[in-house]
Amino acid sequence: MPSIAAARSSPMPMVNGDVSSPHKRRLRSNSASFDDPVCNTPAKSCSSLKSKSPRRSVNDSPNRSRSNVETGVSLLKLKNSPRKKLLDSILDKPIWNPTDSEQLSVVKEALHVSTAPTMIVCREDEQKRIVEFCKQCVEQEKAGSLYICGCPGTGKSLSMENVKGCLAGWAKETGGQLPDILAINCTSFSNTSEIFNKILEKSKPNKKVNGRSTALKQLQQMYSQKQQSADTKMMLVIADELDYLITKDRVVLHDLFMLTTLPFSKVILIGIANAIDLADRFLPKLQSLNCKPAVVSFRAYSMDQIIMILKQRLMALPYTVFQPQALELCARKVAATSGDMRKALGICRGAIEMLETELRESTCTSTLTSMVRVDHMAIALSRAYKSPIVDTIQSLPQHQQIVLCSVVKLFRKGKKDTTIGELNKFYIDICKSTLIPPVGIMELSCMCRVLGDQGILKLGQSRDDKLRRVTLQVDEADISFALQGIRFFRNCLQ
Amino acid sequence: MKIQRTVEEAIVLLRKRLCDPDFIFSLFSDSPDSNYSKLKFIVSSSVTEACNNSILLLGPRGCGKNAVLDLVLEDLLKEYPDMISVIKLNGLLHCDDNCALKEIARQLCIEHELMFSKMASSDDNSQFMIAMLRECGLAHKTVVFVLDEFDLFAQGKQRLLYSLLDAMQSVSSQAVVIGISCRLDADQLLEKRVRSRFSHRKLLFLPPQKDDLQRLLKHILLLPTDSTLPHDYVTDFNSRISNIIADKKFNEIIDKLTDADCTVSNFVRFLFSAVCCIDSKSGYMTLENFKSALSTVQRQPKLDCLKDCSILELYIMVCIRRLEFKEQESYNFNSVMKEYKTIYDSVQNVDNYSRNVCLRVPKSRG
Numbered sequence: 001m002p003s004i005a006a007a008r009s010s011p012m013p014m015v016n017g018d019v020s021s022p023h024k025r026r027l028r029s030n031s032a033s034f035d036d037p038v039c040n041t042p043a044k045s046c047s048s049l050k051s052k053s054p055r056r057s058v059n060d061s062p063n064r065s066r067s068n069v070e071t072g073v074s075l076l077k078l079k080n081s082p083r084k085k086l087l088d089s090i091l092d093k094p095i096w097n098p099t100d101s102e103q104l105s106v107v108k109e110a111l112h113v114s115t116a117p118t119m120i121v122c123r124e125d126e127q128k129r130i131v132e133f134c135k136q137c138v139e140q141e142k143a144g145s146l147y148i149c150g151c152p153g154t155g156k157s158l159s160m161e162n163v164k165g166c167l168a169g170w171a172k173e174t175g176g177q178l179p180d181i182l183a184i185n186c187t188s189f190s191n192t193s194e195i196f197n198k199i200l201e202k203s204k205p206n207k208k209v210n211g212r213s214t215a216l217k218q219l220q221q222m223y224s225q226k227q228q229s230a231d232t233k234m235m236l237v238i239a240d241e242l243d244y245l246i247t248k249d250r251v252v253l254h255d256l257f258m259l260t261t262l263p264f265s266k267v268i269l270i271g272i273a274n275a276i277d278l279a280d281r282f283l284p285k286l287q288s289l290n291c292k293p294a295v296v297s298f299r300a301y302s303m304d305q306i307i308m309i310l311k312q313r314l315m316a317l318p319y320t321v322f323q324p325q326a327l328e329l330c331a332r333k334v335a336a337t338s339g340d341m342r343k344a345l346g347i348c349r350g351a352i353e354m355l356e357t358e359l360r361e362s363t364c365t366s367t368l369t370s371m372v373r374v375d376h377m378a379i380a381l382s383r384a385y386k387s388p389i390v391d392t393i394q395s396l397p398q399h400q401q402i403v404l405c406s407v408v409k410l411f412r413k414g415k416k417d418t419t420i421g422e423l424n425k426f427y428i429d430i431c432k433s434t435l436i437p438p439v440g441i442m443e444l445s446c447m448c449r450v451l452g453d454q455g456i457l458k459l460g461q462s463r464d465d466k467l468r469r470v471t472l473q474v475d476e477a478d479i480s481f482a483l484q485g486i487r488f489f490r491n492c493l494q
Numbered sequence: 495m496k497i498q499r500t501v502e503e504a505i506v507l508l509r510k511r512l513c514d515p516d517f518i519f520s521l522f523s524d525s526p527d528s529n530y531s532k533l534k535f536i537v538s539s540s541v542t543e544a545c546n547n548s549i550l551l552l553g554p555r556g557c558g559k560n561a562v563l564d565l566v567l568e569d570l571l572k573e574y575p576d577m578i579s580v581i582k583l584n585g586l587l588h589c590d591d592n593c594a595l596k597e598i599a600r601q602l603c604i605e606h607e608l609m610f611s612k613m614a615s616s617d618d619n620s621q622f623m624i625a626m627l628r629e630c631g632l633a634h635k636t637v638v639f640v641l642d643e644f645d646l647f648a649q650g651k652q653r654l655l656y657s658l659l660d661a662m663q664s665v666s667s668q669a670v671v672i673g674i675s676c677r678l679d680a681d682q683l684l685e686k687r688v689r690s691r692f693s694h695r696k697l698l699f700l701p702p703q704k705d706d707l708q709r710l711l712k713h714i715l716l717l718p719t720d721s722t723l724p725h726d727y728v729t730d731f732n733s734r735i736s737n738i739i740a741d742k743k744f745n746e747i748i749d750k751l752t753d754a755d756c757t758v759s760n761f762v763r764f765l766f767s768a769v770c771c772i773d774s775k776s777g778y779m780t781l782e783n784f785k786s787a788l789s790t791v792q793r794q795p796k797l798d799c800l801k802d803c804s805i806l807e808l809y810i811m812v813c814i815r816r817l818e819f820k821e822q823e824s825y826n827f828n829s830v831m832k833e834y835k836t837i838y839d840s841v842q843n844v845d846n847y848s849r850n851v852c853l854r855v856p857k858s859r860g
Binding site: 115442 | 543552553617620651657662664665679680754755794796
């Protein structure tokens with residue numbers, strides 16, 4: 001791609017360029033640099049946060065001009081308080097100007113999920129293990145299998161990209177042979193056995209696929225005999241979202257891992273999935289053959305790790321965007337719920353948008369520089385984790401609220417489902433108690449259908465409308481909470 | 495004659511307004527807090543900043559999700575021509591992954607004036623989609639995917655959602671995925687890895703409150719003063735409408751309507767039948783128009799059926815009802831006749847129908 005190649009040749013581009021798009025392209029190409037072996041980044045990253053001066057961090061991101069550097073240095077304040085040692089480098093930078101659209105877009109891009117960070121922190125151990133495993137297999141020319149598991153958003157695919165770069169660097173250094181790398185996402189297969197076609201194609205690109213036997217049989221044949229040519233390379237197969245290959249008889253998954261057990265196999269298999277016990281549950285035979293895959297588990301991020309990753313992303317910017325307490329609040333909440341990095345990044349971007357709307361609406365422009373505060377982060381967090389159920393119930397029309405109320409009262413007696421006919425009787429009782437004229441049963445079943453569409457109730461099928469079964473999909477406590485503002489319902493639901 | 499033509503013109507104008515969702519929902523788009531401005535901000539910032547985004551529009555049916563989205567897309571296509579292409583999918587039509595990929599490929603081909611081959615396999619289609627996303631990303635064109643009935647896409651293995659959202663994780667593509675659903679828990683239906691890739695942004699569309707409904711009423715029904723209609727007719731019409739709105743009985747009618755169903759589409763339907771009831775001789779709307787419209791919208795077909803019953807049929811209905819009160823769930827003809835006899839015995843001046851006549855009733859009434 002010519003545009004990106006041109007960007008690499010000029011490290012110090014024009015900042016005040018009239019076109020914003022080439023600027024954006026450069027930023028991406030520079031941040032997604034896979035050539036630099038960044039595998040050997042131990043806990044030094046922590047100390048580098050303290051010792052790195054703002055000047056050096058400014059130079060790292062090529063899109064800042066010299067003038068900003070001068071102002072940044074002049075505003076340096078030496079903070080020696082032990083409490084905020086780690087946050088020193090953040091607070092020493094000038095506060096950003098959110099009304100400047102260029103700064104805004106740069107910050108948002110730095111926090112976007114698709115931007116790969118320059119340095120991958122908090123995953124050094126796992127990456128080291130994977131790289132050691134690959135190196136071992138390549139050096140000994142032995143096949144092997146590895147299984148990577150972890151919740152979504154824990155950095156598995158990101159680390160694999162890094163590992164690929166590491167291996168390339170190592171091969172160049174030692175002059176050894178770089179294995180063929182085949183990275184596939186198993187969701188793209190309509191037929192699960194196509195994975196063997198892909199492996200066969202990659203290992204023997206020139207050979208025509210033999211129509212008589214399947215790709216799997218050919219591979220098995222190939223790996224059971226000693227190869228004629230002595231310089232066949234090892235092949236690293238990275239299978240992402242491995243659980244899509246699980247069929248009812250689990251044959252494909254078994255055969256895939258069994259390929260690595262054949263005597264002359266050249267396949268190094270790395271499977272990535274979410275389930276921790278995939279190997280145990282679906283590959284019991286491998287245990288008996290004594291070639292169970294090693295397991296590297298990527299645990300969910302803890303609060304400190306999330307803060308570290310967020311800071312590392314914001315490190316490249318020459319100004320502070322967030323108040324440290326805001327970052328801490330976000331990390332704490334996300335770590336407590338899922339430990340998913342994508343969610344944390346999304347919430348940070350949401351907090352920036354809260355700041356934007358606040359500045360747009362406020363008339364006083366006295367504070368042109370303002371950081372993202374804890375209250376912005378709190379609003380963004382509540383938006384992310386709030387369920388729309390309570391709001392929707394509060395805005396339902398009156399009769400539908402009465403229907404919900406009667407469902408709750410009916411289910412309090414211990415039953416968990418009922419029919420529309422029975423519900424009608426309860427509903428008429430409640431309406432009579434407040435002198436509201438009840439609607440007919442046809443309207444009632446219509447309203448139940450509307451509530452079922454929205455996911456609040458669940459309606460069964462039946463020939464007769466009156467006999468359709470009704471169950472509650474929403475928590476009873478949510479309904480009581482939502483309706484507590486209206487006195488009638490409060491008394492009713494007591 | 496002239497008055498008739500004026501009245502017809504006025505009725506046509508009102509009906510045209512009621513059938514145009516853009517006109518109806520543009521009223522709610524002014525405030526910065528409205529869903530229109532929030533949605534527009536998100537999509538336009540994705541276009542200008544060239545980043546990927548995803549959002550879910552939730553709310554009961556008839557609250558304007560599709561209408562507001564169409565408004566937003568129309569405005570953005572005018573603001574940024576040639577920078578946005580829109581792909582629309584519907585969960586009722588395209589819930590099968592192969593079908594959906596084919597439709598995406600077909601719409602992309604139409605947008606970019608390429609030839610679409612019906613023979614392409616689903617692999618070809620998905621590779622085409624990924625290649626097109628990359629090309630559009632390089633050309634700084636944002637592709638907006640609109641997934642209607644989003645909860646239906648979340649059935650099965652969710653391959654389509656996964657491949658769309660995964661394509662958005664890469665740097666080379668520029669896409670916005672907008673999901674529209676009436677199920678409030680639509681994002682809980684997603685698999686955890688699809689949910690992780692889908693951003694948490696949700697916009698809730700709620701039915702309007704009472705004062706918003708009043709504003710909508712005035713917005714639709716008050717005739718514009720700068721139209722081709724004669725000025726005095728317009729002022730007369732508008733003053734009568736204002737009088738009706740201030741009337742307490744009118745508010746009761748509106749309350750009765752919104753107590754059962756307060757969505758905008760139901761309200762618009764009610765106004766449409768009210769407008770159709772305008773008497774062409776008088777030429778103005780009256781309270782009676784609204785009353786008859788309410789009875790058309792809130793029909794009780796079984797009650798209408800009962801009005802036509804003969805007296806004997808009514809007697810039989812009453813007997814069955816009395817049996818129901820006595821907690822008898824099922825009844826046959828003999829038990830009904832016994833009940834009828836007890837009524838006849840207790841109240842002397844009830845008509846006495848013989849058994850043979852009564853036998854004919856159930857056959858005619860079904």
